[in-house]
Amino acid sequence: KQEVTQIPAALSVPEGENLVLNCSFTDSAIYNLQWFRQDPGKGLTSLLLIQSSQREQTSGRLNASLDKSSGRSTLYIAASQPGDSATYLCAVRRGSNYQLIWGAGTKLIIKP
C-alpha cells in the first residue's frame, strides 16, 4: 500500500532564507508526483507536477526534484517571502484509476 509522508509537519523560517520541504513515498510505481499549496479558505493550487520520467521541474522561485528509486521528492523555495506562508502538500499518482495519494502536508510560516 502506497504511503506518503511529509516531514516536518510545521516549519518556521525568517524571510529571505532558502528552504527545502520533504516528501517520501513507499512505492516507486508512480505516474507522477505533484506539489500543491493550500491556503485557508482558498482550496488547493497545483505548483509543480513531475512525471515519473523526469528528475525536476522549476517554476519561478520553486524547484521540485524527484528520485523514484529512493522514494523521495523535495520542494526547494528560494528567497522565501511572507506570502509563501501556507501548507504545502505532495501527492503521488498511481493505480489503474490514476488515484492521488496524499501526504499530510507541511505548514510553512515565513516570519517578516
Place this chain on the structure above:
Amino acid sequence: EAQVTQNPRYLITVTGKKLTVTCSQNMNHEYMSWYRQDPGLGLRQIYYSMNVEVTDKGDVPEGYKVSRKEKRNFPLILESPSPNQTSLYFCASSPSPKPVETQYFGPGTRLLVL
C-alpha cells in the same frame, strides 16, 4: 473565470439530517472527484467520476453518495450524517483522468455534524 465552485462553504448540521454539498465546474472537464481532509491526515478520495453517468468508489466511500447527471455538476450526498463525517471537503476536476493532467480544486466545504 475557470473555476470549481462548492456550496455551501460552511455547514453545521445534526446527526441524521440529510444534506447535499454541490460542486460545479465551468471548464468542461470529464473527471471529477470528492476528497475529505482531516487533521494530520492527507486528503482521502471519497468518490470519483470519469464522465457523465460513470462514478466509482474511492478509499472512503462509506456514508456518502454521488451522482453525475450532467458534465458540470457532481453533488456529494450524505443521507444520514454522523459526527465522524465532520471534515473539510474538497471537490476537484480535471480535463481527463490521465496522469499528465493536473486537478483543479474548489475552495472547500467545512462540515460540522453534531
